[in-house]
Amino acid sequence: MKILSADQTRAADQATIKAEGIRSDELMERAASAFSDWLMDRLSLLTPHEVHIFCGPGNNGGDGLAVARHLHLAGYAVQVWLLPADKYSPDFTVNRQRLPTEVLCTHLKPKKLPSVSPKATVVDALFGTGLSRPLAGLAAEVVEHLNDSKATIYAIDLPSGLFTDAPQPSESAVVQAQYTVGFELPKLAYLLPQNARFVGEWEVLPIGLNTEFIHNTDVDNHFVNTAFLTGRYPKRPKFAHKGTFGHALLLAGSYGKVGAAVLAARACLHGGVGLLTVRTPAVGYTILQTAVPEAMALTDPATDFVTELPDLKPYAAAGIGPGLGQEESTANVLCQLLRKAAEASLALVIDADALNILGTHRELLDDLPPNALLTPHPKEFERLTEPAHDDYHRLELLRDFCARHRCYCVLKGAYTALGTPEGPLYFNSTGNPGMGTGGSGDVLTGLLLALRADQRLSPLDAALLGIFAHGRAGDLAAQQTGEAGLIAGDIVRFIGPALAELVS
Ligand SMILES: NC(=O)C1=CN([C@@H]2O[C@H](COP(=O)(O)OP(=O)(O)OC[C@H]3O[C@@H](n4cnc5c(N)ncnc54)[C@H](O)[C@@H]3O)[C@@H](O)[C@H]2O)[C@@H](O)CC1
Numbered sequence: 001m002k003i004l005s006a007d008q009t010r011a012a013d014q015a016t017i018k019a020e021g022i023r024s025d026e027l028m029e030r031a032a033s034a035f036s037d038w039l040m041d042r043l044s045l046l047t048p049h050e051v052h053i054f055c056g057p058g059n060n061g062g063d064g065l066a067v068a069r070h071l072h073l074a075g076y077a078v079q080v081w082l083l084p085a086d087k088y089s090p091d092f093t094v095n096r097q098r099l100p101t102e103v104l105c106t107h108l109k110p111k112k113l114p115s116v117s118p119k120a121t122v123v124d125a126l127f128g129t130g131l132s133r134p135l136a137g138l139a140a141e142v143v144e145h146l147n148d149s150k151a152t153i154y155a156i157d158l159p160s161g162l163f164t165d166a167p168q169p170s171e172s173a174v175v176q177a178q179y180t181v182g183f184e185l186p187k188l189a190y191l192l193p194q195n196a197r198f199v200g201e202w203e204v205l206p207i208g209l210n211t212e213f214i215h216n217t218d219v220d221n222h223f224v225n226t227a228f229l230t231g232r233y234p235k236r237p238k239f240a241h242k243g244t245f246g247h248a249l250l251l252a253g254s255y256g257k258v259g260a261a262v263l264a265a266r267a268c269l270h271g272g273v274g275l276l277t278v279r280t281p282a283v284g285y286t287i288l289q290t291a292v293p294e295a296m297a298l299t300d301p302a303t304d305f306v307t308e309l310p311d312l313k314p315y316a317a318a319g320i321g322p323g324l325g326q327e328e329s330t331a332n333v334l335c336q337l338l339r340k341a342a343e344a345s346l347a348l349v350i351d352a353d354a355l356n357i358l359g360t361h362r363e364l365l366d367d368l369p370p371n372a373l374l375t376p377h378p379k380e381f382e383r384l385t386e387p388a389h390d391d392y393h394r395l396e397l398l399r400d401f402c403a404r405h406r407c408y409c410v411l412k413g414a415y416t417a418l419g420t421p422e423g424p425l426y427f428n429s430t431g432n433p434g435m436g437t438g439g440s441g442d443v444l445t446g447l448l449l450a451l452r453a454d455q456r457l458s459p460l461d462a463a464l465l466g467i468f469a470h471g472r473a474g475d476l477a478a479q480q481t482g483e484a485g486l487i488a489g490d491i492v493r494f495i496g497p498a499l500a501e502l503v504s
């Protein structure tokens, strides 16, 4: 799914109105009906609800007025509160006129704000994508009042005060919604940790925006769901053999961290790799051969950490990092691997301690072979770049980093963001907080290694499929274990089912 900016959203609305020959208030009616139906599914008519709808002067307020009409006609006790303004949008005015006279509709006044009980349902229709500056004055006062009320707040399109695709000053007033319901496509603002307390849970409802316009619009950001991945993960051919899916090399583990190598190796095998060879220090030999008999062990001469790079000829892809440690001789192995990878046409996946080594020897970044795939969490990413002022700045750093080094970079977290050499970012939709547990990242590395070894997949598709399937495997696992009980090995068990869902 494409993530549109505020300007692109407005243009999509206009394109739809033009292509369908409808009036703008008819499109608003679609949005308001979709929102009203969604809300009424959650509110029961049997328990009386005090529903307060707070409307601003633009089309977000127009949506709110239309929602008020729908809820009133369905039998809910609705009260509308209007933010006074010099100017109201035409569709606001149309819907103000359509509001049945029985619905109480009152202008808000400073210092005389209505009391809203904690049991009330509030619809926030003050501002949406048209917000042009941080809220101040009465609007800010209303927002603080709603946040203090403890009522359940449902925001239409955006929590009021939040910009669609830029940060707002830290002290400015923003509605803290429990739910945000947008239209057609998700917004960047929904996906960032710093906005979580404003956005709450979110959902988008289809309103039939013009598909041709969306198709022809270039965007900076994409949201990756199952539909987005259709056609990217081919079925295994009938006459396939282990050579078809590539031979991968995993360099991982050190004394006390051989488990990371085991998790990554198991994930790689469940990720469909043809053959897997694992380079661990000697201390890992028995552990690996026992825990993962399907993998070949190519043990390093040193006991506790990896010191020598094996011959790269047999391999289609190499993964380096999980549990590796940062000894100087291990850093040398990484350095040689980077220099030889391009010549050996080796796809690289770089994680964990290998990233930390890159962070302390930044000159090595210039040796990254084309299409290398890096998988930092935000702290590791900071070591490769610089501290970010906020989540939006971090995404810009990600974009710059991938463009400069011609690499793919997986910035891990909820809604993991994949940066690409071409520029666009891809936000993942799967995964759950249960995956915030030691070893989850090692599993991702192993899975990505398998997909990079599969010569049928482009670097972009391998990365998108791996990130999505990793989160999906975590979701399937959590259905059995619960989130708190989830451990990294559980994610491994569900990689197969998660990938099977993607075959098309
Ligand atoms: N036909 C359409 O364009 C559709 C629009 N929709 C709704 O329309 C919304 C966008 O509507 P608008 O573009 O009218 O924008 P908004 O309703 O978000 O707000 C714009 C109005 O608020 C004022 N304003 C902006 N920032 C302010 C601030 N800080 N303090 C005080 N006033 C401020 C502007 O001058 C303008 O009058 C969407 O979020 C969505 O809810 C939906 O109905 C779908 C269809």
Ligand SMILES: Nc1ncnc2c1ncn2[C@@H]1O[C@H](COP(=O)(O)OP(=O)(O)O)[C@@H](O)[C@H]1O
Pocket: 377, 412, 413, 414, 415, 416, 430, 431, 432, 433, 434, 435, 436, 437, 438, 439, 440, 441, 442, 443, 444, 470, 471
């Ligand atoms: N709240 C969350 N929602 C979705 N995915 C998550 C969440 N927390 C963690 N994850 C995923 O779990 C993995 C954790 O990786 P990482 O931090 O490297 O763990 P480790 O170093 O312990 O292996 C990442 O892929 C991340 O996207």
Ligand SMILES: [K+]
Pocket: 060, 124, 125, 126, 127, 128, 155, 156, 157, 158, 159, 160
């Ligand atoms: K709103």
